[in-house]
Amino acid sequence: MNLSFTWAMVVLALLLLQATPAMGQDVDLAEHVRLTEEMRRLARRNAWNGVEAAYRGLLELAARNGDAPTFEEHYLGAQAARALGDVNATYSRLNAAVKCGSPSEVRSAIDWLANIDANYGTVSLLSQLDSAPQIIPRKMPFAPDQRAAIQKASQLVAATGRYDGLLPAGVYEFGSESLLVEPGAASAPLALREAGQVRKRGLSLAYSGIRMSGGMAYTGAGPGSTMDAEPGSFSGLGPRIAVGLEVGLSPGLGLLAQVGYQGVFGQRPSNDPAVVEAYELQGWSLDLQQDGTVLPFDDSATQMHSGYLWSGLALRAGALGLAAGPLYVATFSGSVSTLRDGCGQDGAAGQQCVVYYTGGPRAGGVAFEATYDLVDLAGLRAGLSFQAGVQTDTSRWYNWGQVGFAMLPATSRRD
Amino acid sequence: MSLFAFLFTLDLGVVQAGQVYIAEEGHVYNPQWAPGGTWIAFELNRYGDAVDLYLARVNGGVASVPVKVVIPGATSSFSSRGSVVTGPVWHPEGHVIFEGSNAGGTQRLYFMSPGGQSAAELLPVSQIQGDLTWPALSPDGRSLAFVSDTTGNGDIYIWEQSDNQVRGTITSPWAEASPEFSPDASLLAFSRKNSGSEDLFLWRNGGDAETLRSGNGDQSRPVWVGDQVVYFTNERGEGHWDIAVTTVGGGDRRILARDIRLPMRANPAITPDQRSVAYTLSDPELADRLMVTTLASGTTVEIPTGLVACGEPDLVQLGDGRVFAAFTALPTASSDWRQLHVLDVTGKLP
Numbered sequence: 018m019n020l021s022f023t024w025a026m027v028v029l030a031l032l033l034l035q036a037t038p039a040m041g042q043d044v045d046l047a048e049h050v051r052l053t054e055e056m057r058r059l060a061r062r063n064a065w066n067g068v069e070a071a072y073r074g075l076l077e078l079a080a081r082n083g084d085a086p087t088f089e090e091h092y093l094g095a096q097a098a099r100a101l102g103d104v105n106a107t108y109s110r111l112n113a114a115v116k117c118g119s120p121s122e123v124r125s126a127i128d129w130l131a132n133i134d135a136n137y138g139t140v141s142l143l144s145q146l147d148s149a150p151q152i153i154p155r156k157m158p159f160a161p162d163q164r165a166a167i168q169k170a171s172q173l174v175a176a177t178g179r180y181d182g183l184l185p186a187g188v189y190e191f192g193s194e195s196l197l198v199e200p201g202a203a204s205a206p207l208a209l210r211e212a213g214q215v216r217k218r219g220l221s222l223a224y225s226g227i228r229m230s231g232g233m234a235y236t237g238a239g240p241g242s243t244m245d246a247e248p249g250s251f252s253g254l255g256p257r258i259a260v261g262l263e264v265g266l267s268p269g270l271g272l273l274a275q276v277g278y279q280g281v282f283g284q285r286p287s288n289d290p291a292v293v294e295a296y297e298l299q300g301w302s303l304d305l306q307q308d309g310t311v312l313p314f315d316d317s318a319t320q321m322h323s324g325y326l327w328s329g330l331a332l333r334a335g336a337l338g339l340a341a342g343p344l345y346v347a348t349f350s351g352s353v354s355t356l357r358d359g360c361g362q363d364g365a366a367g368q369q370c371v372v373y374y375t376g377g378p379r380a381g382g383v384a385f386e387a388t389y390d391l392v393d394l395a396g397l398r399a400g401l402s403f404q405a406g407v408q409t410d411t412s413r414w415y416n417w418g419q420v421g422f423a424m425l426p427a428t429s430r431r432d
Numbered sequence: 433m434s435l436f437a438f439l440f441t442l443d444l445g446v447v448q449a450g451q452v453y454i455a456e457e458g459h460v461y462n463p464q465w466a467p468g469g470t471w472i473a474f475e476l477n478r479y480g481d482a483v484d485l486y487l488a489r490v491n492g493g494v495a496s497v498p499v500k501v502v503i504p505g506a507t508s509s510f511s512s513r514g515s516v517v518t519g520p521v522w523h524p525e526g527h528v529i530f531e532g533s534n535a536g537g538t539q540r541l542y543f544m545s546p547g548g549q550s551a552a553e554l555l556p557v558s559q560i561q562g563d564l565t566w567p568a569l570s571p572d573g574r575s576l577a578f579v580s581d582t583t584g585n586g587d588i589y590i591w592e593q594s595d596n597q598v599r600g601t602i603t604s605p606w607a608e609a610s611p612e613f614s615p616d617a618s619l620l621a622f623s624r625k626n627s628g629s630e631d632l633f634l635w636r637n638g639g640d641a642e643t644l645r646s647g648n649g650d651q652s653r654p655v656w657v658g659d660q661v662v663y664f665t666n667e668r669g670e671g672h673w674d675i676a677v678t679t680v681g682g683g684d685r686r687i688l689a690r691d692i693r694l695p696m697r698a699n700p701a702i703t704p705d706q707r708s709v710a711y712t713l714s715d716p717e718l719a720d721r722l723m724v725t726t727l728a729s730g731t732t733v734e735i736p737t738g739l740v741a742c743g744e745p746d747l748v749q750l751g752d753g754r755v756f757a758a759f760t761a762l763p764t765a766s767s768d769w770r771q772l773h774v775l776d777v778t779g780k781l782p
Binding site for chain 1 (some may be wrong): 548
């Protein structure tokens with residue numbers, strides 16, 4: 018009995034082992050049928066989340082056993098994706114349906130694909146803003162699938178910061194940008210960035226970038242406090258150019274820092290006095306040679322070559338920009354020819370002479386800038402600029418004004 | 433499956449209408465022309481089984497094979513038995529809006545672009561629940577009025593395309609039905625069943641509903657013609673349906689036609705020039721013709737068809753100026769099913 022029982026168990030085990038693959042196939046087939054029936058049942062009630070889940074179940078089943086969904090199943094999957102706003106999945110599922118359907122079946126899928134081609138365009142949207150903007154159509158479409166697709170794309174941008182795929186044709190607002198989607202065409206990629214994605218101690222910059230300015234400046238220097246020891250009033254025109262950085266604490270408020278060059282080229286005094294004296298000064302303060310030697314004659318006109326450092330706050334309001342802040346100017350090469358009275362040996366009035374000074378004063382003050390954006394150049398806003406400022410080297414005041422151009426970092430930009 | 437052709441022959445002064453042959457059995461009802469007459473929608477009622485909606489493209493008097501509209505969940509590959517698809521309304525841009533339900537399901541509104549993608553639910557349950565019926569578009573197509581029974585009473589809601597929002601508009605303890613926008617979309621005419629009879633009301637955005645026309649019997653299915661409203665009424669008693677017209681803002685109602693054949697679902701059929709109403713008569717002896725009566729003078733012309741039990745006319749003007757009438761009729765007295773017929777009535781209207 019024991020032997021018979023053992024043999025019976027062995028035979029049964031062999032039968033079970035042999036039956037396992039076939040039983041697995043049966044289980045998969047039953048699951049396929051169940052999922053298909055579920056899709057049909059839920060579709061009749063427009064319960065598309067359920068249809069979507071069942072379709073994904075079919076795809077998982079197909080990946081496991083190679084039993085691909087039928088035309089009807091792909092078509093139902095496309096309808097589910099459409100109702101849920103996933104037009105990209107709709108498109109791919111319709112294509113899958115076309116590949117496996119009979120000629121009589123595929124016509125509806127082909128018509129549908131053509132309908133999508135005729136009404137949708139491809140976009141690539143990226144938002145790196147802290148708060149992702151909505152995709153707002155200028156005119157809400159009537160078709161429910163198109164409305165759902167817009168809503169879904171907005172949800173994806175909000176969740177992931179980007180959307181790549183189909184969007185109904187039309188004009189949209191995406192953050193600060195306008196987007197035109199043409200049917201059957203791909204729009205240029207559009208990215209909204211908070212310029213300068215650098216995060217320092219949790220500080221998020223609204224924008225950042227290079228700023229430049231340049232133009233022609235008029236500089237006037239007032240009389241010195243000690244006429245004998247330094248030049249009198251003088252003035253001149255010259256170029257003024259600077260480059261630096263600007264970072265936005267918010268889209269409307271930023272910090273700037275610039276280094277630049279300022280030149281002043283004045284005229285030599287027009288009369289021709291008999292005596293020409295020349296002194297070398299440092300910082301426009303008297304510093305005669307210790308032996309009192311008169312330096313060689315030099316009748317050069319006024320020239321100043323200075324470097325400066327400017328920093329401050331920048332305000333942005335649309336195309337208008339304002340900035341103001343402290344200014345430090347260091348003259349590395351200066352020569353000034355001024356007219357001086359009382360050049361006789363007794364110092365009596367009436368005898369004029371040209372006094373030639375050289376020196377390199379250091380001055381501090383404030384500067385102001387107003388800009389107006391005109392064009393967008395590779396992420397920079399370019400436009401007109403006006404700057405003005407005053408500074409003092411503690412002995413005299415210098416005032417200046419400049420007109421020219423400026424290039425500022427955009428607060429958002431299209432890539 | 434089916435063959436569709438327009439045949440116009442002149443026979444002893446009677447214009448023979450072209451028949452739309454449908455292979456499937458059932459009565460054809462409620463033909464509705466698309467703007468410009470490029471498409472026509474109609475229902476095929478198999479009684480107790482299902483009601484299907486068909487669309488046929490019409491081009492220069494020649495039509496393509498009608499195609500059955502299949503709502504989601506009722507694809508042809510797994511049968512549409514039990515589904516009910518009715519009440520087509522055309523959007524100015526050529527989309528068709530209609531009611532649809534699968535067996536045991538709720539009645540919802542669907543959208544379809546003929547020749548394009550398959551039908552899709554127009555407003556998901558997340559936007560408006562319940563059975564949705566009586567879709568009516570504003571003339572510019574940007575507002576949709578419809579009835580939802582989500583509160584159990586049948587109230588009118590309006591969906592606005594501009595913001596994709598549904599707003600409850602007209603609620604009452606009674607059942608509202610058949611909303612229709614005025615030509616400038618500032619007014620909505622509708623009917624309400626209260627105290628057993630059906631009356632007409634007007635609603636202006638932001639205001640309360642006002643009675644437009646009440647009285648004996650039912651006043652039903654209003655349609656606007658300028659500042660006038662044309663409607664069906666059986667104020668003379670059950671079985672006697674008339675067409676009446678009343679002016680908004682006061683004025684008597686006038687009976688335009690008596691003892692007409694009440695369409696299954698359609699509103700009074702207004703001619704493309706907005707001057708007349710088309711109808712057929714309930715008297716079997718007189719039901720072989722289309723009747724057209726002007727609103728202003730009451731002048732009536734008869735257009736013989738050579739058919740039997742004509743009903744449910746709808747008229748459209750084509751781009752070339754021709755005017756076509758679509759209507760249903762029995763080909764002969766012994767025919768089993770009402771068929772769809774199309775008749776060129778250019779120059780025959782009053």
